[in-house]
Amino acid sequence: MESVFIRTSNLSRVYSSGGAELAALWQVSITVAKGAFVGICGTSGSGKSTLINLLGGLDTPTGGEIHVDGTCVTGLDRNSLARYRLATVGMIFQSFNLVPSNSALENVMLPMVFAEIPKAERARRAAGLLDQVGLAARASHRPKELSGGEQQRVAIARALANAPKLLLADEPTGNLDSQTSRQIMRILAELNREKGLTVVMISHDRDLLEQHAERIVTIQDGRIASDSTAGGAR
Amino acid sequence: MKRTDQIALAWDNLVKTKLRTFLTTSGIMIGTGSLICMMAFGQGVQHNVKQQFDDLGLFNYIVVSQERETSDPAAPEAAVPPLDEALMESLCKLPHVEGAYPELRFPAMVRIGEIEQFTLVQVLPAQSLSFSVVPIIAGETLSAEDPQGAVVSMGFLRQLGAHPPPSHLGASVEIRTLTLDFGLESLLKMVFSQRRGLPIGQKDYAFHVRGVSSRAGMGGSIPIRSEVIIGMQAAAAMDKLEINSLVDFFNSDTPPGTFNSITVQVDSPTHVDAVRDTLKKQGFQTFAMLDQMEEMKQGFIIMDLFLLAIGMIGTLVSSLGIVNTMVMTVMERYREIGIMKAVGAPDRDIRAIFIVESGLIGLIGGLMGLLLAWMVSHTINFIVNVVGVRQGMPPMTYFTFPLWLCISGVGLAILVSIVAGLAPAQRAASVDPVSALRHD
Ligand SMILES: Nc1ncnc2c1ncn2[C@@H]1O[C@H](COP(=O)(O)OP(=O)(O)OP(=O)(O)O)[C@@H](O)[C@H]1O
Ligand SMILES: [Mg+2]
Numbered sequence: 001m002e003s004v005f006i007r008t009s010n011l012s013r014v015y016s017s018g019g020a021e022l023a024a025l026w027q028v029s030i031t032v033a034k035g036a037f038v039g040i041c042g043t044s045g046s047g048k049s050t051l052i053n054l055l056g057g058l059d060t061p062t063g064g065e066i067h068v069d070g071t072c073v074t075g076l077d078r079n080s081l082a083r084y085r086l087a088t089v090g091m092i093f094q095s096f097n098l099v100p101s102n103s104a105l106e107n108v109m110l111p112m113v114f115a116e117i118p119k120a121e122r123a124r125r126a127a128g129l130l131d132q133v134g135l136a137a138r139a140s141h142r143p144k145e146l147s148g149g150e151q152q153r154v155a156i157a158r159a160l161a162n163a164p165k166l167l168l169a170d171e172p173t174g175n176l177d178s179q180t181s182r183q184i185m186r187i188l189a190e191l192n193r194e195k196g197l198t199v200v201m202i203s204h205d206r207d208l209l210e211q212h213a214e215r216i217v218t219i220q221d222g223r224i225a226s227d228s229t230a231g232g233a234r
Numbered sequence: 235m236k237r238t239d240q241i242a243l244a245w246d247n248l249v250k251t252k253l254r255t256f257l258t259t260s261g262i263m264i265g266t267g268s269l270i271c272m273m274a275f276g277q278g279v280q281h282n283v284k285q286q287f288d289d290l291g292l293f294n295y296i297v298v299s300q301e302r303e304t305s306d307p308a309a310p311e312a313a314v315p316p317l318d319e320a321l322m323e324s325l326c327k328l329p330h331v332e333g334a335y336p337e338l339r340f341p342a343m344v345r346i347g348e349i350e351q352f353t354l355v356q357v358l359p360a361q362s363l364s365f366s367v368v369p370i371i372a373g374e375t376l377s378a379e380d381p382q383g384a385v386v387s388m389g390f391l392r393q394l395g396a397h398p399p400p401s402h403l404g405a406s407v408e409i410r411t412l413t414l415d416f417g418l419e420s421l422l423k424m425v426f427s428q429r430r431g432l433p434i435g436q437k438d439y440a441f442h443v444r445g446v447s448s449r450a451g452m453g454g455s456i457p458i459r460s461e462v463i464i465g466m467q468a469a470a471a472m473d474k475l476e477i478n479s480l481v482d483f484f485n486s487d488t489p490p491g492t493f494n495s496i497t498v499q500v501d502s503p504t505h506v507d508a509v510r511d512t513l514k515k516q517g518f519q520t521f522a523m524l525d526q527m528e529e530m531k532q533g534f535i536i537m538d539l540f541l542l543a544i545g546m547i548g549t550l551v552s553s554l555g556i557v558n559t560m561v562m563t564v565m566e567r568y569r570e571i572g573i574m575k576a577v578g579a580p581d582r583d584i585r586a587i588f589i590v591e592s593g594l595i596g597l598i599g600g601l602m603g604l605l606l607a608w609m610v611s612h613t614i615n616f617i618v619n620v621v622g623v624r625q626g627m628p629p630m631t632y633f634t635f636p637l638w639l640c641i642s643g644v645g646l647a648i649l650v651s652i653v654a655g656l657a658p659a660q661r662a663a664s665v666d667p668v669s670a671l672r673h674d
Contacts, residue, residue: 058576058667079580086578097573097671101250111577113239158577 005166005198006032006055011064013050013222024050026222027064034069037192037199039213041206047222048202049170055200056089056168057081069165086114090159090167094174096151098143104130104154105139111161129157133187149180156187167191169201173208181205185212235583237590244591247563248598255595258552258559262599262647265552267606269545270643274611274633276541280534281634287523293503294332296510297521298325299495314517317493325498328512330505336493340474344462345408346386346443349393355409356460357469373403373445376465383444383465384409390461391446393626407441407462411474437473549646552599553654560592560658564665571662572670581663588659589652596651600644607643608635 013025025047032038040048053059054066057073060081066073068088076084085091098107108126117125130139133153143151152172159167169188173181189212192199203209209216218226248255287293300317315321317336325334338357343350358376376385384407391402413436441464500509503524510520564571571584611633619629 053668056576058671079582082575082578082580084578085576086580089578091576093671095671097569097576099570099573110574113243114235114574114577114579114583116236119239162578 003034004031005034005036005069006030006200007067008055009065011051011054011066012062013047013054013059014062023222025054025061028222028224029064030217030224030227032198032200035192035196035198036215037189037213038201039209039216040200040202040219041204041209041216042219042225046219048219050222051219052091052168052170052200052202055166056091057085058091082114086111087162088165090161090164092152092155092159092167092169092172094171096143096148096155096175098151098154098158100143103140103142104135104146104157107143107154108157108161111158115162126157126161129160130154132160133157147180148176149183152176152180152184153187156184156191160191165198167197167199167201169199171202171204173203173205178208181208182211188212235579235586240583240586240590241594243587244594247567247591248594251563254559254562255598258555258595259599259602261552261555262549262596262651263602263606265548265550266600266603266643266647267610268548269542269646270604270607270635270639271611271633272541272545273538273639273643274607274635276534276538277636277639278631278633279537282630282632283530287527293522293524293527294500294506295523296498296500296506296513297495298334298498298513298518299521300519317496322496325496325513328498328509330501330509331498332501333499334496335499336496338466338469338493339460340469341412342462342474343410344390345410346390346402346405349390351390351393351461353390353461355469356463357466358463369448370445371448373443375445376463377444378465378467380444381465381468382441384441385445385447385463386443387447387461391443402443403446405443407443409439409441409462409464409472411437411439411472413437413473439468439472441468549650553650556592556595556651556654557658559595560588560655561661563591564588564658564662567662568665568670571665572667575665575667576671584665585659585663588662589655592655592659593648593652596648597644599651600647603647604640604644611635 007030009029011025011028011030012023015022015024028051040051042048050059054061055068055073057076061074064074068084071084071088073081073084098104099110102110105123105126108129109122112122112125127136127139130136133156135150135153135157138146138150138154143154146154152175155172167188172188173184176184185208188199188201191197192212201209201213206216215227215229217224218228298317300314322334322336325331335358339354340357342353342355344353344355345351370385371388373385374383376383386402386407441462447463498509498513500506506522506524510522513520574584615632618632623629
């Protein structure tokens with residue numbers, strides 16, 4: 001049996017505003033094997049991003065626990081949580097979230113700054129990562145000079161900067177046309193296959209997920225509605 | 235995150251918002267500039283005062299006087315020798331003592347040529363001048379053979395445009411004394427005319443320049459320069475209002491042949507304490523300008539604090555500008571902060587980025603302020619000297635910039651900026667990445 005990489009138990013995230021309580025996520029228990037490619041889908045507002053943000057240590061749950069690679073993420077203090085985001089997780093977003101005033105290279109170097117990697121090493125590694133996503137020639141370009149697909153590739157390179165074990169992608173293809181989406185998907189699948197990265201990815205596009213994800217989890221009203229093993233690409 | 239990266243990042247961000255950085259640092263520049271300027275002026279004043287005192291050898295003097303009548307009538311009095319000429323001679327023989335002379339000065343208008351000036355005329359026995367109390371640079375010192383001969387300071391003669399000192403030797407010196415006139419005529423005038431105030435009369439006496447001294451007479455408890463020195467013989471024959479006699483008027487009477495106080499001149503300020511101890515052992519009351527220096531230092535500290543307080547206002551106002559700028563920066567970079575947090579920046583790094591940024595504003599503003607202070611003070615100094623020289627004042631340096639002032643001025647700018655940046659930086663550190671990254 002494959003080793004468990006992510007395990008959540010009764011994971012809940014409840015927002016309370018003005019007396020009214022809203023459970024964005026309610027008692028979700030799920031396990032993800034090491035090296036898996038898991039797709040998450042569900043209607044808008046179902047709690048997909050909430051789950052991803054909790055897994056990525058960007059948000060803290062109101063109940064339940066998360067264990068990633070043997071560490072209890074929910075038990076970490078703010079500082080260790082930052083360390084977890086830095087060393088273990090790489091995140092990709094629908095809106096790319098690149099620093100607009102920085103070049104592609106600088107954007108990729110950013111996580112390494114916080115990892116206190118020496119400057120020369122940062123530039124060398126970032127250039128290598130940009131090359132890996134096919135953007136070696138665009139290193140000095142600013143995000144606004146790049147197409148959506150290129151920006152997302154820069155974001156992928158940045159997510160890989162500190163060699164994470166877990167790649168979390170929140171609708172990475174949401175702002176891209178279908179052809180570009182497929183290109184991004186191929187990159188993610190390749191990282192999953194060749195580097196053994198565990199990938200959890202949200203998408204509205206079930207067909208797209210089915211091409212690469214070995215498992216698709218559907219979320220509905222903050223709960224897991226279905227958990228199926230898709231066709232997969234292998 | 236390394237400090238060098240924090241500085242590089244902060245610098246990049248300042249460069250990116252050039253106009254805002256310029257305006258904020260200008261605020262700090264003006265704030266620190268005026269603060270440093272004020273402090274530099276205070277330092278200049280202190281430096282000049284000290285310098286003048288040093289030049290006059292003011293710290294070399296000890297004023298010796300008799301113990302005031304004590305409330306204890308049983309106290310033995312005979313032990314303390316009287317302050318007379320014999321004592322002066324014996325005081326001169328003490329080690330490190332260069333001279334001793336009585337403190338006798340009276341206010342008078344002195345006229346030489348076209349220059350008429352109010353001064354305190356110093357009265358000295360002829361012998362004390364031979365102790366080099368007053369260095370003679372031209373002519374001769376006072377002498378009993380020439381009772382109407384006066385020694386005039388070079389400074390006074392310089393006002394006459396006298397450059398080679400001997401040019402005024404023998405020139406006539408008119409001394410107009412003030413007298414308390416209780417004569418009938420004066421009293422009638424007081425009663426029947428509109429004249430108010432003390433019944434003061436005037437008397438003119440003719441002297442001539444016998445010698446020129448390199449510096450003005452000094453000493454005593456009232457540090458006013460005495461530009462003219464005359465002998466005791468001549469002084470005794472003059473109707474005058476003496477400073478000491480005014481005091482005497484209200485106090486006890488001094489026996490004839492003795493003085494109220496004697497000023498002892500010591501060769502260097504370092505020996506003042508030793509000489510004073512000796513004098514105290516003999517039962518005299520002593521007063522040294524050196525002690526006043528301590529009091530003066532306290533006065534200077536108060537002046538410094540006052541200038542600092544005024545100067546701080548500008549700095550504090552400009553720090554509000556920093557708070558404003560930093561709050562704006564944090565708001566503008568809300569998303570970027572979210573990104574940095576998402577990729578793994580700990581709170582302390584985010585905080586440090588903004589604190590270093592505001593500290594950098596402080597550093598740049600502080601350095602610019604130092605430059606501004608330097609330029610402004612030199613301009614003021616230049617203008618004052620141009621105007622002053624026309625009115626016969628010697629050119630002076632009114633501002634001094636000791637190293638500690640430059641360093642602490644810039645340091646204060648940095649400190650104030652960092653403090654101003656603390657709250658915005660804390661706000662940045664506590665940004666919630668999820669809400670910062672929620673798509674636009
Ligand atoms: N800060 C918040 N305060 C209150 N409610 C929130 C907050 N953030 C999210 N929610 C709610 O939580 C629920 C789940 O949100 P989430 O962003 O996880 O949805 P999603 O599945 O990612 O949707 P989408 O496909 O549109 O991105 C939504 O109903 C949303 O309104
Ligand atoms: Mg979402």
